[in-house]
Amino acid sequence: MSSTFVGMPAFPEAARNAVADPTLRGNLRHATHTIRAKRAGAVAELSDWAELREAGRRIKDHTLRHLDRYLEQLEASVTAAGGTVHWAADADEANRIVTRLVKETGESEVVKVKSMATQEIGLNEALEAEGIRAYETDLAELIVQLGKDRPSHILVPAIHRNRGEIRDIFAHEMAAWGRPAPANLTDTPADLAEAARLHLREKFLRARVGVSGANFMVAETGTLVVVESEGNGRMCLTLPRTLISVVGIEKIVPTWRDLEVFLQTLPRSSTAERMNPYTSTWTGTTDEDGPRTFHLVLLDNGRTDALADQVGRQALRCIRCSACLNVCPVYERAGGHAYGSVYPGPIGAVLTPQLRGTTSEIDASLPYASSLCGACYEVCPVAIDIPEVLVHLRERVVQGGPAVRQGNKVVLRPAKGHAAERAAMRAAAWAFGHPGALRAGQRLASRSRRLHPRTLPGPGRAWSGTRDLPTPPAEPFRDWWQRTRGGKDAK
Amino acid sequence: MNSRERILGRVRRALADVPADERSYEEAVPRHYLREHGERTTEETIDLLAENLTDYRAVVHRADAEELPLLIMRLLAERGSQEVMVPPGLPPSWMAAADPVRIHDRAALTPDRIDRVGSVVTGCAVAIAETGTIVLDGSPDQGRRRITLVPDHHICVVGVPDQVVASVPQALERLDPTRPLTWISGPSATSDIELERVEGVHGPRALEVILLG
Numbered sequence: 001m002s003s004t005f006v007g008m009p010a011f012p013e014a015a016r017n018a019v020a021d022p023t024l025r026g027n028l029r030h031a032t033h034t035i036r037a038k039r040a041g042a043v044a045e046l047s048d049w050a051e052l053r054e055a056g057r058r059i060k061d062h063t064l065r066h067l068d069r070y071l072e073q074l075e076a077s078v079t080a081a082g083g084t085v086h087w088a089a090d091a092d093e094a095n096r097i098v099t100r101l102v103k104e105t106g107e108s109e110v111v112k113v114k115s116m117a118t119q120e121i122g123l124n125e126a127l128e129a130e131g132i133r134a135y136e137t138d139l140a141e142l143i144v145q146l147g148k149d150r151p152s153h154i155l156v157p158a159i160h161r162n163r164g165e166i167r168d169i170f171a172h173e174m175a176a177w178g179r180p181a182p183a184n185l186t187d188t189p190a191d192l193a194e195a196a197r198l199h200l201r202e203k204f205l206r207a208r209v210g211v212s213g214a215n216f217m218v219a220e221t222g223t224l225v226v227v228e229s230e231g232n233g234r235m236c237l238t239l240p241r242t243l244i245s246v247v248g249i250e251k252i253v254p255t256w257r258d259l260e261v262f263l264q265t266l267p268r269s270s271t272a273e274r275m276n277p278y279t280s281t282w283t284g285t286t287d288e289d290g291p292r293t294f295h296l297v298l299l300d301n302g303r304t305d306a307l308a309d310q311v312g313r314q315a316l317r318c319i320r321c322s323a324c325l326n327v328c329p330v331y332e333r334a335g336g337h338a339y340g341s342v343y344p345g346p347i348g349a350v351l352t353p354q355l356r357g358t359t360s361e362i363d364a365s366l367p368y369a370s371s372l373c374g375a376c377y378e379v380c381p382v383a384i385d386i387p388e389v390l391v392h393l394r395e396r397v398v399q400g401g402p403a404v405r406q407g408n409k410v411v412l413r414p415a416k417g418h419a420a421e422r423a424a425m426r427a428a429a430w431a432f433g434h435p436g437a438l439r440a441g442q443r444l445a446s447r448s449r450r451l452h453p454r455t456l457p458g459p460g461r462a463w464s465g466t467r468d469l470p471t472p473p474a475e476p477f478r479d480w481w482q483r484t485r486g487g488k489d490a491k
Numbered sequence: 492m493n494s495r496e497r498i499l500g501r502v503r504r505a506l507a508d509v510p511a512d513e514r515s516y517e518e519a520v521p522r523h524y525l526r527e528h529g530e531r532t533t534e535e536t537i538d539l540l541a542e543n544l545t546d547y548r549a550v551v552h553r554a555d556a557e558e559l560p561l562l563i564m565r566l567l568a569e570r571g572s573q574e575v576m577v578p579p580g581l582p583p584s585w586m587a588a589a590d591p592v593r594i595h596d597r598a599a600l601t602p603d604r605i606d607r608v609g610s611v612v613t614g615c616a617v618a619i620a621e622t623g624t625i626v627l628d629g630s631p632d633q634g635r636r637r638i639t640l641v642p643d644h645h646i647c648v649v650g651v652p653d654q655v656v657a658s659v660p661q662a663l664e665r666l667d668p669t670r671p672l673t674w675i676s677g678p679s680a681t682s683d684i685e686l687e688r689v690e691g692v693h694g695p696r697a698l699e700v701i702l703l704g
Contacts, residue, residue, distance in 0.1 A: 031686040051524035062519040065509045068502045081669070087495040139692060140683035156683055163684055189684040193692050200693065205602040205641075221668040231640065231679040231694025238636045239602050249498065254516055256668045260660035261524070263674075271682050274543060275622035275659075278694060279674035280636075286671050288598060289635040300498045308505035407501040 008340030010365035015334035024335050027162045032326045038272035039323060039379070045274070046264065055261045057383040060317035063219075063252050064307060070219040070252045071298065077222030081284025083294040088246075090301050090406070095126035097297050098211065098244055102132050105242050107208045113226060113233045114138035115213030116154060116320055117246045117299055119342040120355075123211070134211065135177070135203050137232035139196050146173040152336025152344060154322040155270055160335055163187040170195050178203060200232065210236035210291065214247045215319065216262060217296075220255050223283045224296070227266060227276050237280050243291035248299050250307075250316040262319060265381035269321035302355030308404035311392040315350045317382040322347075324376035324386060330369055339366065346376035350389040357405055358397050364415050367393035398422060420460060442476035449474070527657035528621055536620045537651050537702060543623025547677030548690050549698040556584075559648070559703055563612060564588040566646055566699055572609025576638045580631020581612060585648065596638045605637060610644040611695075616672075618649045618700075619662045623677065625649060625700060626662060628670040636673055645695040647675075651704035 008014060018024055043049050063070055075085045088094035102110055110127070112118065112134050124134040124145075136145040143158035144151050147169040151157030158166065167187040174181040179199045185191060212233070216225040224245055226233045237243060253259065267276045285294050307313050325331045325345030336344035340362040341352040349366045358364045367390050376386040396403065398421055400412040414422065431438045449472050456464040475483075483489075492500075513519075531539065541551045554562045567575055567589050575591040586593065594600075594608050614632035615625045625647050627633045639645055649655065656662050666672060679694035690696065 027685070035682075035686045046528060048524040048528070051521075055520060055522055055524055058520045062514075062516055065506060065513065067506065068499050071499065071502065087493070087498050089494045089497050093494060137693075138683070139681045143683070156686060158683060159686065166684060189681075189687060189689040190691065192684055193681055193689050197692055201606070204693070205606055218668065223668045229679070230681045230683075230692035232692065234636065234640050234673065235693055238640055249502075257660075257663060258520075260663050263659050263663075271688075273547070273676070273688075275619075275624050275674070275676040277547070277676050277678070277680045279672075281668065281672040281674075283669050283671070286629070289629055289671055290637075298498070300494075300501065304498065304501035304505050307502065310508055313505075404501075404505065407497065407504070 008362045010361040011334075011338055011340070011369045012365060014338035014340065014362075015330075015369070018335040018338050019333055023162070024160055025333065027160055028332055028335055030162075031156070031159050032332050035272055035326045039269060039326065042268040042272040042274065046268070049265075052261055052265050053381055053383055056265055056319075056381055057317060059253055059258050059261060060319075060382050061314070063254055064250065064313060064316055067249065067252070067307065070254060071249060073219040074217055074222060074252055075298075077220065078284060078296050079222075081222045083222065083284040083296050086295060086297045088297050088299050088301070091121035094121050094246055094297055094299050094301065095123055098123060098246065099127060099130045099132065101242070101244050101295050102127065102209055103130070105209050107132075109133045109135065109203075109207070110209040110211045110244075111135050111137050111203055111207040111236045111240065112141075113210070113212035113228070113236045114141050114157075115211070115246065116342060117213045117248050118211060119151060121246070121299065121301060123246065135200070137200050137204070137236060138228075139193065139230060139232075142196055142200070143169055146170065146177065150337055151342055153325055154320050154343065154345070154347075155325075156322075160337070163189060163192065166192055170199075174199050204232075204235040204239055207236070207240045209242045209244065210240035212236055212243065212245045214245050214251055215266065216259060217247055217252050218254075218256050218259070219252050221283055223256065223281050225259065226280045227263075227270075228279070229271065229277045231278055234278055234280055237282065238290050240291055242293045242295070244295045244297065246297045246299055248301075249303055266319055266321055269323040269379065269381040302357075302406075304407060305357075305404045306351070306354035309354065309392075312350070312354050312389055314384050315347065315354060315386075315389055317384055318347050318351065319382060321381055323379040323381065327375040327379050328370075329373065329375070330371060334369070339369065341366075346370060346386045346390075347384070350384075350386055350393065353393050353397075357403075358393070358412070358415065364397050367391075367397060420458070439476070439478065442472075443479070445472040446474055446476055525658075526660050531620075531657065533652045536657050537655055537704075539657075540618055540620035540623060540649075540655055541702065543620065544677065544700050545623075547623055547680075549623070549677050549700050551700050551702065553702045553704075555704065559585055559701065560588040562701060563646060564590065567591050567610055567612075570610055570644050570697070572644060574608045574610075576605065576608050576611040576634070576642055578613055578632055578634025578638060580634075581614065582632070585612065596634050602637065602641060605641040608642050610646065611638050611642045612646045612648070613639055614648050614650070615654060617662050617665050618655045619657070619659060620655060621658050624662070625675050626666060627673045627675065628666060629672075630670075636671055639673065639675075640694055643695055644697045644699075645675075646699045646701065648701045648703050651702045
């Protein structure tokens with residue numbers, strides 16, 4: 001994934017720094033609470049939300065379970081509609097393909113629609129290294145790019161910035177990239193949006209190559225869908241001569257009709273709107289309207305590894321709405337950067353370790369970046385059971401075991417730093433298999449209860465530092481049951 | 492092995508647990524959700540469209556065929572546009588009273604030239620009441636996508652009741668996926684600054700919808 005994240009500290013350390021930043025916490029709290037309330041209102045307008053959610057889940061599950069068939073169907077229909085399909089097994093290959101396609105046009109700059117997939121593969125950096133400048137055109141992406149910053153939210157990558165900070169970034173940085181910000185730029189959102197409009201206008205009007213992702217790809221028709229708000233997407237999809245779309249292989253839906261589910265659930269979950277301002281759909285190329293050349297780059301980059309995990313594969317249902325980020329108590333306090341990935345928040349904590357593996361310190365720590373409260377599952381429009389996948393991934397980190405990496409079956413070794421946990425679990429397993437030992441242990445625990453420390457010593461200290469140790473009862477349950485014949489003789 | 496075969500091979504190995512006789516698509520996807528939300532008369536559906544368009548800051552007008560040319564003239568005059576883009580198949584009567592110079596979209600027209608045109612007038616393919624959405628499909632009365640994108644003022648005429656549906660599922664049924672579609676719900680907007688919606692970034696910042704019927 002993107003090189004910008006190399007060397008990230010593990011989640012707890014990164015989160016500790018973020019929590020100590022009062023501006024960041026204020027910005028995040030304000031933004032997530034605003035959108036949370038609005039989303040609840042937008043969802044409540046639809047009496048059949050549960051049925052839409054279930055249909056969305058089933059459509060995505062069915063597609064994933066027959067992904068080979070739908071990929072081939074999509075390839076055929078895109079090709080028949082005048083597009084060219086490329087396959088990229090990993091980030092490097094996708095970057096090489098896009099770089100080559102841009103070079104073949106003879107151009108040295110591209111305009112970009114906001115796209116998670118191209119961030120994931122670090123496309124901008126790869127193009128830069130080949131002398132091609134990529135201009136981000138989504139307002140939040142522009143803020144991130146101009147501020148030499150990293151995205152911290154799926155939908156609103158600059159959510160960690162408030163209006164004053166954005167004003168300063170525009171005032172200081174726009175001139176280096178093109179048209180400078182107007183003099184006396186204020187920090188009102190309308191003024192900031194106007195500055196972005198003027199800055200990007202000249203780029204749109206001269207652009208010859210557009211690069212996008214897609215929210216959905218329809219297998220039966222070969223149609224791609226981009227959902228957006230500002231019109232920068234329409235600019236990039238319509239004005240250039242060449243359009244290159246980089247899309248994860250899991251973005252397929254089988255039929256045109258399936259869009260009736262997601263075009264209802266995505267906007268309401270994402271920006272809490274009945275409908276986002278603009279949705280563009282295109283099928284290959286159209287004579288005399290829009291790009292004359294269309295390339296679709298289908299990206300794997302770890303997705304098939306996630307698909308091989310029968311518990312974890314549900315994360316591939318994700319439609320990138322970001323509702324789970326907005327409700328997450330951990331995200332609200334730690335912010336998006338602590339997750340060390342372009343996919344932050346609860347969905348990032350299950351997606352990133354599956355796409356990248358759990359060998360790095362940050363990736364192994366991500367399944368623990370959650371209180372397992374389940375709010376993310378509740379709001380997910382495709383019903384991804386994020387807590388279930390988190391627990392599953394924790395097990396993989398602690399115990400190791402079989403997994404698939406880059407298409408190959410591997411046996412993961414247990415991660416370091418979980419020795420005490422493993423020892424405790426082994427001891428518990430042994431005790432539960434030996435009733436006599438369990439009884440003796442329980443009696444000992446009950447009789448010595450006044451002597452128990454409030455925190456665990458040694459390696460258990462970190463664990464009990466944030467948790468209350470349960471107090472054992474004065475009498476073990478099984479003793480009580482025998483003594484009172486299950487409560488019949490209870491006094 | 493090329494990457495296509497590599498990826499498809501990985502997918503097939505990853506799905507080794509999926510039984511060959513698994514449920515078909517039709518069986519696997521229950522569609523117990525509603526075709527539309529609530530029961531409305533045609534008139535109520537049109538009112539809902541107007542209400543939702545207004546809620547997202549589109550300006551809604553109503554006119555009959557006789558009033559339409561004068562209304563378009565007035566809206567263009569109020570905007571002060573010197574030039575107006577017209578798609579090739581726009582009914583000439585709509586523009587009969589309008590003062591601005593008509594600019595016809597020819598292939599030779601550059602985006603820079605279109606950027607100097609103040610307004611555009613089009614029809615639409617379908618309008619969705621529940622979401623306050625109009626959909627353009629590039630038909631002759633709507634023109635190429637770029638003409639409804641670059642000018643800052645878009646006047647869109649919706650035929651009522653024929654072009655109005657209640658819901659998203661009903662709209663998709665009517666639309667042709669092979670055409671390039673643009674779904675528009677209010678003027679350009681962003682929520683990127685502190686997650687507050689602000690109207691106006693790159694698309695037309697002024698959207699006026701005329702309900703014609």
